[in-house]
Structures are given as C-alpha cells and as structure tokens.
Amino acid sequence: MKKIQIVFLFFFLSSCGRDPLTKDTTPIYTLPSITSTLITTLPKNTHVDLSFQVDTWCRILYQDITGYTPCINLDLPEVVEGRLSGKTVIVDPGHGGRDNGAIVNGVREKDINRAVSEYLIEDLKAEGANVIVTRMGDEYWYLYDRPTLANLVVLVKTYLNTIDSAEKESIGNLIDSLEQILQEGATTVPYIYRKGDDMNEDLKMIFELTNRIDDTVFLSIHSNVTGESMVELEGLDIILSGNSLASMYPGYDLYNEEKRLLLGNLLGEEIPESVPIDLRRVYFGDYAVLREENLPSVLIELGYMDNEDDLALLTDPAIQKEYARGITNAVIRYFEESKEVE
Numbered sequence: 001m002k003k004i005q006i007v008f009l010f011f012f013l014s015s016c017g018r019d020p021l022t023k024d025t026t027p028i029y030t031l032p033s034i035t036s037t038l039i040t041t042l043p044k045n046t047h048v049d050l051s052f053q054v055d056t057w058c059r060i061l062y063q064d065i066t067g068y069t070p071c072i073n074l075d076l077p078e079v080v081e082g083r084l085s086g087k088t089v090i091v092d093p094g095h096g097g098r099d100n101g102a103i104v105n106g107v108r109e110k111d112i113n114r115a116v117s118e119y120l121i122e123d124l125k126a127e128g129a130n131v132i133v134t135r136m137g138d139e140y141w142y143l144y145d146r147p148t149l150a151n152l153v154v155l156v157k158t159y160l161n162t163i164d165s166a167e168k169e170s171i172g173n174l175i176d177s178l179e180q181i182l183q184e185g186a187t188t189v190p191y192i193y194r195k196g197d198d199m200n201e202d203l204k205m206i207f208e209l210t211n212r213i214d215d216t217v218f219l220s221i222h223s224n225v226t227g228e229s230m231v232e233l234e235g236l237d238i239i240l241s242g243n244s245l246a247s248m249y250p251g252y253d254l255y256n257e258e259k260r261l262l263l264g265n266l267l268g269e270e271i272p273e274s275v276p277i278d279l280r281r282v283y284f285g286d287y288a289v290l291r292e293e294n295l296p297s298v299l300i301e302l303g304y305m306d307n308e309d310d311l312a313l314l315t316d317p318a319i320q321k322e323y324a325r326g327i328t329n330a331v332i333r334y335f336e337e338s339k340e341v342e
Contacts (some may be wrong), residue, residue, distance in 0.1 A: 097140025
C-alpha cells in the first residue's frame with residue numbers, strides 16, 4: 001500500500017465563531033425567553049462558548065453554565081448572504097475523543113471525519129448557512145447526545161415560533177429534559193429513546209414538531225471499513241433511516257422518508273461530481289444518530305479506509321475540500337428541490 005501522509009486539521013474555535021464576547025452585562029436564561037428563569041448574569045467582555053444560534057437567540061456554555069441569551073448580547077461575526085441564507089445545517093463529525101472509529105495503518109477515522117467537516121463548515125458558512133456542530137474539537141460525544149442536540153434545535157425553533165401558551169409550556173418542558181440529558185453526560189440510553197412498547201410520548205411529540213421545520217438538515221460524517229479481510233469494498237455509501245424501523249421499534253414510523261431520500265440521492269449525485277469516487281449505494285439502515293430524530297438526515301460514509309484508493313482520497317486535503325464542496329452543492333440543491341415534496 002502506498003504511504004499515506006496524514007494531515008491533521010484542528011478546529012480553532014475562533015474560526016467557527018464559537019468564542020464570542022459578551023457586549024454588555026448579559027443575562028443567561030434557562031429557556032430562549034426573557035420570562036424564563038434567570039440563571040446568572042455575565043459581565044461585559046466575558047468569553048462564552050456559542051453552542052448554536054436559532055433566530056435571535058443563542059445557546060451558550062460558560063464554565064458549568066448552559067443557557068440562552070438574546071444573540072444581540074454577543075459580539076458575533078457578520079452573517080454572510082448566500083444561497084443557504086436562512087437555512088440551518090447540523091454537522092456531526094463522527095466519533096471523537098476516546099472513540100477513534102476505524103483505524104487503518106495508523107489513520108484514525110475520527111481525524112478524517114473532522115478534517116472534512118471543517119472544510120464543510122467553511123463552505124456552508126460561505127453560502128450563508130447557519131451551521132451547528134456537534135463536536136468542535138477532538139472531544140468525545142456520547143452517541144445519543146448527537147440526535148439529542150438535533151432534537152434540541154428543533155424544540156428551540158418551534159418554541160420561538162409558537163404562540164399557544166400551553167404548547168409553549170410543553171415544548172419548554174421538553175427543552176429542559178433534553179438539556180438535562182446533554183448536561184449530565186449520560187452513559188446509558190436516556191429515557192426518551194427506545195423505551196417501552198411504543199415510541200416514547202415525548203419523542204413522538206418532538207418528531208411531530210419536527211415536521212413543522214423545513215429549513216434544517218442533519219449530516220453525520222463518517223468513513224467506512226469492510227471489517228473483512230477477504231472482502232474489499234470501495235466507494236461512497238449514503239445511509240438513511242426510515243419507517244421500516246417500526247418492525248423492530250414500535251412507533252418509529254413518523255419519518256418524512258421522501259425528504260430523507262431526496263437529500264440522500266442528491267448527496268449520491270453531487271459528491272461523485274466533485275470527488276473521483278463512485279457511489280456504492282443509498283440505503284436504509286438502523287443507526288441511532290438518524291433513528292432518534294426526524295430531520296432530513298443522512299449518514300455519509302465517505303469511502304472505505306481499508307481500500308487503498310479510497311484511503312488516498314480520504315487523507316488528501318485537496319480531496320477533503322472537494323468532498324465538502326460536493327456535500328454543500330447537494331444541500332443547496334436539496335433546499336431548492338424539497339419544496340416539491342412538502
């Protein structure tokens with residue numbers, strides 16, 4: 001096998017606008033509402049970690065505090081206008097921290113996923129997208145935290161756009177529940193997921209609320225291995241989860257399969273247009289990161305690390321940029337074409 005030069009790319013928080021300063025005395029609330037409980041007030045020029053922005057509200061982390069503040073309180077970079085203005089893309093670089101993913105000839109999957117994701121974030125922002133990222137560096141993210149973050153974004157979006165007071169209270173309670181899951185760092189499957197004879201009622205509500213959202217997609221970035229020495233596979237795999245899961249998990253039949261399939265097929269077209277790799281298949285599978293949330297979502301297996309040609313592509317920074325470009329082009333096309341499957 002050819003010698004592969006590995007280039008490690010690091011996520012500088014400043015490059016992603018993740019370390020803003022408070023512009024003035026800044027209140028932090030439990031919910032994205034000035035009528036919710038005030039957690040604390042931060043002084044001017046305090047560095048905070050920006051988790052995500054939804055409309056005019058920002059979720060921030062400061063020391064052991066997680067909460068919400070109006071984004072006007074933070075010194076944020078100017079928003080770029082582009083083809084993805086008004087759209088939100090959640091990027092999930094697979095694995096991280098103590099979870100290396102696959103390792104082939106010393107190359108760690110988590111590093112490939114992270115490098116491609118950094119280029120992808122840059123591309124998406126250049127097109128005007130609001131980009132939300134699960135892991136910003138090499139930290140470990142529990143598997144179920146990833147769909148939990150996606151569900152939290154959905155809840156915040158619907159909370160801010162709900163005028164019915166009873167529904168707003170119910171959504172606020174769900175936000176509190178998901179915040180608890182994320183902040184406690186659960187090491188077992190949280191109660192909201194895959195419990196009981198049917199889909200948990202809270203998760204069912206989240207799935208139904210998700211159907212109101214038409215401006216957000218979820219992309220989980222991975223690299224594949226065959227795991228079998230006698231079989232050599234190559235190419236791009238695009239994985240979806242759909243309503244057939246109800247045969248294993250009762251109640252899991254609320255997905256908008258048309259939108260998921262549209263996004264998956266467009267990725268299968270656009271990535272090979274940018275990268276010299278063939279599409280192997282677009283298929284439905286059982287993956288928690290897709291199963292436990294209802295956004296238009298895909299898991300992208302960029303190529304097979306135990307295939308010499310694929311690995312050369314996956315570790316080439318110039319090709320990593322082209323992967324990002326192909327994914328971005330697919331997302332742009334998705335938002336243009338998804339209106340036809342409303």
